[in-house]
Amino acid sequence: MLDKNALQQLRQLKTHIIDTKDQGEGEVRGSQRRFGFVRLDDKRDVFLAPDDMQRVFPGDRVKITVHTDDKGKFKAELEKLIDSPLDCFTGRYIVRGQGHFVEPDLPRFNKLLFIPPSQRKKCAEGDLLYCQVAQHPFKDGKSQVKVLENIGRPDQAGIEGKYTQRKFKLPRDWPASCGITDDAYLDGREDLRELPFVTIDAAETRDLDDALWAQGNENGWTLKVAVADPGAFIGPGTPLDLAAKQRASSVYLPGFNQPMMPNSVSQGACSLLANEDRAAMVCTLQISHDGDISDIQFSEALIHSQAKLSYNDVHAHIHDEMDLGYPSLKDLYAASQALNRYRREHHLVMPEQPDYHLQLNEQRKIESIVKVERNDAHRLVEECMLAANRSVAEWLGDTPALFISHAGLREDRLDNVRKVIAKELPELIDSDISSLADYKALIKACDASSSSLPLRSIFARMLQPGTVSIEPKPHFGLGLARYTTFTSPLRKYSDLIVQRCIRAKLRGETAQHIDEDTANALQYALRNGRQASKQMEQWLQYQYLATNTSDTVYRARIAHVNGGGFSVELEDSGISGFVEARTIPGKLSFDADTLRLFNEHSNYQLEQIVNVKVSELDDFQRKLMFILA
Known part of the structure; x- marks a missing residue:
């Protein structure tokens, strides 16, 4: 037996080994x-x-x-x-010989989890499931799950929407009591029902957030942006308010939309429907001939929209291709052009991207994809919304509110940006690209540059994402010192909060307290909703693409580049996939500064057009691989 001294030495040795x-x-x-x-x-x-x-x-x-x-x-x-934070998740039922498993629908999760016989519940291979981890594999490498719900078969009509709703835990039910208050909101409001407001939106839109009116004067134009005022009906902390806060925004899934508020509110009582008296928060601006904004005013008002107009009809009207009978449309167009000119000179204008409309059949699968180019009516509405939103950020001053910030270039990419500047824009080599003023100068120099590189696209891939903030911070994407939004309160809870801040200032009351946790929760919910919409679109798009032959050649634009290859977007449908560098003949080098792959024979750069064919497609896993044609 070891004596006490020997035991003490062994303990000390063990401690030393652990410590080292x-x-x-x-x-x-x-x-x-x-x-x-x-x-x-x-x-x-x-x-x-x-x-x-x-x-x-x-x-x-x-x-x-x-x-x-x-x-x-x-x-x-x-x-x-x-x-281990993994608890509940969605996936696909898989049978391997005698074993039954779920294939989790989780990023970079490359293992099957065992489903014991007691949990199989008449599931068939391919069924889509909602499961819970019952046994973690840390001890022996063996895991087990409990099946909470068989969501359905993959060939069921509309299964993609039902599955996406479950995967992203989108709230499905409304509280028993989520009504709105009576007509007391009419008292004390500015009566603007005689002004010929109109709404301009897509033909199918029913949740109408905003209505517009403008009139020319000797100093330019008076612009009024009337925004739906659900806060007139919905008090903070009420059942409907809490339900809307939990949702954070309307989530537009293809053929399966989930509104932030019940349709009776967002498409009925609070929607700025034509020929109906409606409560509105109205922003009144004086727009000068050169597009500068002055004399910012807000009021709680009552309006009466005279028409619901479509983008295409308004575009035709302002170009004298048809007459809609609303003279204010020409003033709205002239004011919007002045606003755009001012933004191009003093702020930043983001490059336009086409929209893609997914037309679904009775099975809620894609029948066709229509590329929708933006026209002057889209730009008119965008300029009016931007003018109202950046004006409210200024008007609120130090009043507590929510703001939308964009912090500019990522810190870990500043050296890459400086290297590109040194070579392509040497006159800006001493600029402080982390400041708003110098960043604006950088982007304007990109637009004016004759460089063979797509400079603006390169720098755009090095930006930080936008965030919700409780303090006014610069918005580098728009080139503004501060920015917020209040023009979509039927669809975004943050806009409803900002409207309440406006109302509090108008009435001389204390604004609703907004803390960092609230802002972070809204940010998470907004990103979750956007991700849900994107993933469901990809699922349907890849199903649609699978109906074509493997030899079909597509014209595509390079959208992102990294060391492993590049992602492309098909020009006629907007569908995204990836081309692996290893499928291209010859070893390719990656330039992290200019975001390109190249060798002595080939060069692949952002915005470049290439022809591709599908090499691998899994619609459920949203995996689409292309090869160059």
Whole structure:
């Protein structure tokens, strides 16, 4: 037997070994293959072998020991599972021999999870499921799930919408009590029912947020933007308000829309329908001949829209191709052109992108995709909305509110941008591209440059995403010192909050308190809704593409480039897919500064047009791979 001194020495040795181990905590990250990585808190990425990857899920927080091989590469040894956030998820029922599994619909999740016999519930291969993790695999590499719901067969009409709603946990039900108040809102409002307001929107739109009117004067134009005022009916903290806050925005899924408010409100009582008296928040602006905005006023008003007009008809009217009988349309168009000229000179105008309309059949599958180019009526409405929104950001001053900020270039890409500037725009080499003024100068120089590189597109791929903020911050994308929105309160909860801030200032009351947690929750819900819409569109688009032959050649535009290849968008449908660099003859080098792939024979650059064919397509996994034709 060991004496006490020997035992003490062994304990000390064990402690020393543990203390000298390179250990850390971090998050598991998956890959396209069976292996993975652990991103440690100290920012190191440590390789996780396939066998160890079977014991964890992407997103798990783990403790590891880091081993370094002869080449200096890190390899992880799993020590402890600290936290596993994966709980409920959607997926597809898979049968492999005698085994029954669910294939989780999760990013970079490359494993099947076992469904025990008691949980199979007459599911058939290919069924779409909603499941819950019942057994984590950390102990022995074996996992199990519980089937919570069989969402349906993949060939069912409208299954994509039902599945997407479940996957992204979009709220489906309204509270029992979500009515609105009576006509007391009419009292004390400015009566503008005699002004010939009109709404301009897509022909099928029913949730009409805004109506417009303008009139010329010796100093330019008076512009009035009337915005639906649901806050006149819906008080903070009421059941309907809480339901709208949870949704954060209307989510427009193809053939399966989910409104932020019930249709009885968003398409009825609060919608600025033609020939109906409606409560509105009205922004009145004086627009000068050169497009400058002055004399900003707001009022709670009562309006009476005289017509619901479509973009195409308004475009035809302002170009004298038809007469709609509303003289204010010409004044609206003239004012919008002046506003646009001013923005181009003093702020920034984002490049236009076409829209793609998905026409669905009775099975809610895509029948055809129609490319919709923007016309002058779209631009008229956009300029009026931008004018009202940037004006309210100024008018609110220091009043508590929500703002939309855009922080400009990513810090980790500033060196890349400076290298491009040094070569292509040397006159700006000493500019501070992290400041709003110098960033605006950079983008204007890009537009005026004769460089062979698509400079503006390159820099656009290096921008930070926009965010919701409780403080006014610069919006680099628009070139504005501060910006917010209030013109879509039937569709965006943040706009409803801003309207309440406007009302509080008009009445001399204390504005609704908005904290960082509220802003973050809204930001998350907005991104979740956009992602849901995008993924469902891709699902339907890939189904549609699968009806063509594999030899079909498509004309496409390069939209993104990285070291592994480039994504393209098909010009006639807007469908996106990826071309892997390894499918292109000859080894390609990647230039991280100019975002291009090249060798001595070929060059692939943003905005370049290429011809492609489908090489691999999985509509459920939203995987579309192209090869160059």
